[in-house]
Amino acid sequence: MSGTLLRLACTAAVAAQAVLAPVPAAAEPAPRHTVSQLLTGLQQLYRQAEAATETYNATAEKLERQRAEVTRLEAELARSRVALQGSRADAGRLAREQYRTSSGLGTYVRVLLAPDPQHALDEGHVIGELARERARTVHRLTAAEQRRDALARAARAALDTQLTxxxxxQKQRDEVLTRLADVDRLLAGLTPDQLATIAALERQAVTAAQQRLTTAGALPTARPASPAGDRAVRYAMEQLGKPYAWGAQGPGSYDCSGLTSEAWEHAGTPIPRTSQEQWRRLRKVPLNELRPGDLVVYFPDATHVAMYVGDGRVVQAPRPGEDVKVSPLASYPVLGAVRPDQAPATEAR
Structure with a gap:
């Protein structure tokens, strides 16, 4: 029996503790209805864990953008301060020049006594204009500095909020992981028959769901991918066998939306990082119009995502303890599908 099934069975205990006491190593196998409850609890726990991870991913994405914005604002603020210092230095030099060339006489008298009255007028006009321009520059840059300071304070406050x-x-996600570890220890004595029954129940449920989609005509007929979709599928398929890991975007491991976002990034079409944002922002398409590269989103709150590869199957990073693999489209309750690109399909795959 695979280590994956052991982890899956172990994880369900927290949800099922109300109906199933810890099973000693020598205990008889649990009745079928109890194993079914274990499977239900397992699915609930994984859904809760994946929802927490996607929320964490969304926050991390916001933090990354916020840090970049703070860096930009700080750099702009530094440039404005340097420019302001230079402007003030220029204004100071102008003031000193005016002082040195001033005789203490009024402008009218200086013009009358000057050897070249026109030159004196021109010089006075230029100096006055420079002074006015410098004053305007200082005022403008001072206002800009104040604005930059306000923006920098706001950005830092926003970053503090996001960090909090x-x-x-992170704490919520760690609590889920702690619960999973506790269950691993609690149910280490499950028998191979119990593990096999859990796995068989899950396979039966997926097969039945896939059959319902087929009967309802919801599964697509063969459709070619777009050029970018083909590249995305090729990238995702190259990741087969790599482990699922919380918040991972490769190259060694992935979570569900980490796989889909990285595949489309490599295809030249960046998409949102999380499954919920992929569902919210990308164009929705009917299931029976899916083409390879489209994304299938699962659960009512869009907490899981996979990539359609054709023939009613998806490639996905399923959940902790499993590797990237190809699965039936109906591996989880389907919410809908989205298309990352609008390019026409290729003539042939």
């Missing part, structure tokens, strides 16, 4: 949120989400 990320810490909260």
């Amino acid at each position: 949120l990320a810490g909260r989400q």
